[in-house]
Amino acid sequence: MDITPGPLLSQISSPDDLKSLRRDQLNQLCDELRQYIIDVVSVHGGHFAASLGVVELTVALHYVFNTPDDQLVWDVGHQAYGHKILTGRRDDFHTNRKYKGISGFPRRAESKYDAFGVGHSSTSISAALGMAIADAYRGDFQKQHIAVIGDGAMTAGLAFEALNHAGVSNANLLIILNDNCMSIDPNVGALKEYLTDITTSPAYNRLKEDVWNLMGKLPVGRKFTRNMASRLETGIKGMVSKSSNLFESLRLRYFGPIDGHNVQKLTDTLQDLKQIPGPKLLHIVTVKGKGYALAEKDQTRWHAPGLFDKMTGEIQKKPVTGPQPPKYQDVFGHTIITLAEQNDRVMGVTPAMPSGSSLKFMMEKMPDRAFDVGICEQHAVTLSAGMATHGLKVFCNIYSTFMQRGYDQVVHDVAIQDLPVIFCLDRAGLVGEDGATHHGAYDIAYMRCLPNMIVSAPMNEAELRNLMYTAQLPSTTHPFVIRYPRGTGVMPEWETPFEEIRIGTGRKIAGGREIAILSYGHPGNFVTEACRELTTDGICPAHYDLRFVKPLDEALLDEVFHSFDKIVTVEDGCIMGGFGSAVLEFMAARGYHAQVKMLGIPDRVIEQGKPEALQHEAGFDPASIAAAVRTMLGVKVKSVVKV
Template sequence: MKVPAGQLLQNITYPSDLKLLKEEDLKQLSQELRQYIIDVVSVNGGHFGASLGTVELTVALHYVLNTPYDQLVWDVGHQAYGHKILTGRRDQFDTNRLHGGISGFPKRAESEYDTFGVGHSSTSISAALGMAVASQYKGETDRQHVAVIGDGAMTGGMAFEALNHAGIEKSNLLVILNDNCMSIDPNVGALKEYLTSISTSKHYNRFRDDIAKVLAKISSIGPDAYSIVQKLEKSIKGTLLKNSNLFESLNFRYFGPVDGHDVDNLVKVLKDLRDIPGPKLLHCITVKGKGYALAEKDQTKWHAPGLFDKITGEIKKTVYEKPQPPKYQDVFGHTIIELAEQNPKIMGITPAMPSGSSMNMMMKAMPTRAFDVGIAEQHAVTFSAGLATQGLLPFCNIYSSFMQRAYDQVIHDVAIQNLNVVFCLDRAGIAGADGPTHHGAYDLAYMRSIPNMTVSAPMNEEELRNLMFTAQQENMGPFSIRYPRGNGVMVDWQRPMKAIPVGKGRKVCDGEDVAILSIGTIGNEVLKATAQLIPQGYHPAHYDMRFAKPLDEELLHEVFSKFDKIITVEDGCLQGGVGSAIIEFMADNCYNAQVIRMGIPDSFVEHGEQPELWAECGYDAASIAEKVKDIAVKRMTRTIAS
């Protein structure tokens, strides 16, 4: 069912329509836009609080800027729902994040207003600077370039690298710091404290109110006058606020903080800043979840709450008659505490995802042994390496797609030194509605290529616990454990833990004609497939590999000695994955068999629910069953013909 838009919003398809409004109408439009987001997300799901917090900023930006000629980059993209609605996608917004619908993140292929595809944090300033330098090179000096970045994303090292470079360029760049003290969880670190000091300095706040207007006017007089005012302003800022030089020491003109929910003032400020040349930073104070009281009160819970009753705020959950399996992340959270109680060397590390990874459980139970290091995956890995050099045993929990950002650190700082760091890769495999920026497609391939690395994947919750137990033993070296987003398959999962011999798989069931080799939780789709096949007269063997590296060579010798038809199944990329590893083993040992690999193809998979995407990629239970029947039929046909 389509959700009706408000009186003003229903007439706005593109920013050109928005510009027809009077400035005094923008407050009402902001209210309608906020309500429309609430109405749609409550029945369809999606990221919620972040976009509510940027409603006024979004309206002001598209009102003042000449988008898409002026280029607007949203960092991460959680906060860009209002942007999507105002740029031609209002009537498609009810398909947001659904299979075949619009993306939950800005995406260049979707709209010319989405100037840069995003999903991971801290990329916006680099991208916008590249655009600004390109425009300057092409002589497009009237073109504006704006990066909207949250204070959480600003903790990422890439954001600082971009600020450092931007400060020596003369390009037309505006960085808008959307400061709400939140990313998905509350922000941590010295930057948070610094921004708080700026936003609470009464003397400085009084001073900055008129500086933008002064600079905008003086810039028309000449460069000398402009330079004098710049120096005067720096001097006064240094007197009023001792630490005001963080951004200005990087040659950014700093303005703010301003109320990010005062749309009238935002329009005025943005018009003034539009006329000031060079790199600038506008500090906006916003509230994540603004306009929805429950989301303002509990911002972590309402980051992406799922479906909810917009009137009562009740988050809708499926009611089950029987107990359900836990989420894999919660199995990790409970298990690391159990292990840490027995092993005083264990430490927990996560880069800004304590609730998403369930590391928050350990942070609460053992606050001196668990660390949220901010959105800084590279630092998380090397920090873990430093702990390991001192005899401690870090469990570094990072989403699979985010671990890509720290690949050099895994190699250079952990693997080369053969340090005992346990990498727990959450959201491995197809991640669901977040789409291609968040699918954990590559970790099996990129981890198994690293010397000294053990690469493992449990088939269920009990196996996850056992692998974690195995990894915390002495002298295990770098150890990777991957598991998916969502719920497991076992209700009775909290069983006593035991060590698994590294590199040893297991036979799940014996069979004839065809052997299916799976790794990880996708093996449960193989179980479903075999349950369909057996009543139809097919009896494939099923082996759970457990380890992508080292491979269980004894098991593989058994398989290749018995079967000449082999199917590999993995919830990861086919190029360089476990199927490739098995073909390498076959070639190295001079076996001759038909090996059919099933997994994520050599393309970027769009968004949708996990079962939908497994089917689309051709490795859900139904696809596996069909492949087995196809192979068995071909074999029987050949046998009869001979």
């Protein structure tokens, strides 16, 4: 489908082109930019509602500031589609999030306009402040440094740490708080309520208008003098003393709230704020999904809806025949409710991902036993640890990539104290189109090195249920990791009766000769498929599913090394320090000798694309597993068709 940008947007290849427009043309450009995002995402997929909400802000920022010399940092990147389109990537935008295409997030290697790579939230203020300090150190006081942060991202500890530092600096820093009451799911916590109070308080807004009227319209196009800055600061502080403004208490000059969909007002305000020295914060109010009625109405569903008919709003679904396996996340979501009904000590915690993790089911049914704590992975971990000290069995569900943000707490507050927190690491392995910042590549390595930690992975839905059941038993007294991938499993009939799995035990899937394949977690299904292919060549590998990378099933591995001198290990985590490394450590400690080939995520960054394409690139998809076996056995390798 040929998607054509509007007449103004078709002329914009850089912010310089944008600056050539008249101010009265900006509204039309915003309309065309919003429509172009709708057109492309409806056909090619991607994040959706977040970028629609900041169209006017994006146009105003590039119209007013001298990017890329002025540094613009987006937090998080799924609201940066308009930014990409206006900075030379319009004609490549249809490749967004696709294999070998442009990234779905700002990426420094992709464009000089992407000042800082983002994907995880709440990094923008720290990064922009660092840039401002570096420029000041070099004597460059002319550059502007702008951090655009959503109100959901503002809940994270890192954002508060950065605000605390920025307020005592002289940095030329502008923080734009995009307040739409949403991250992916609705925002939670006291900060959300505070921002709501600011935006809805008649007294507060009347005071704000009084101060702006007192000072007069800020002068556009001429320097804002020290005297004017002092007068404005005095007026604002007088207002703030009556309203207890959080940001002013951190010594940030606060402006707003203003309508984030009024591009003329935004342009005027940004022009004015350019003239005010020091750290400052502009509070804008926007609607996530603005301009597409269905996205405005159901912002969670339309965060990243997949392909859809833009006229009817019908989201495309893959045709299905017969019973289908569920998503692993839904198996978790339904199973934790069943366990909680049987065990009144079971609780659930997630940092701002109740829909993505499917903890939303428990939050709806048992709101006093399931908690969304906002984008606060560190808090989620230590909160869970605190509950565990009082005998609760807490399932702390965090995406593998986001667990990295809470790692100190995992070490200090859970592992060292040997508290039986249950970490369910969703999105383990290569997650697909979200790319490098979201792949769950490292959790096997960073979890198995910790004392007291049990680290497991199910090969299918039944194993996930049984691992969850085992983890919450009174006899399980150590921290327990269960990692599983994004997407569907392999069992349409998945609600099997619970069975305890003896910790540290694997299983033999298939007997064989000449070579053994050891798998960990869901990639065991890739091995099963590879073995079916290999049988056509008369090759019959043995297949063992280890289930636990810590503790390892030493008896099972003794059997393997006594029986085979050629071994392949398969995992969907980083090879360095991962499952294969654990097997090699066992082999060395026992004095075994064997030829071992490790398949998994190599020691390099894997970008975005369909999971199947990325697994092939990394070399652990079924075809690659079969090829590795043939190579080790000296059998001619069939050509592997790229995905």
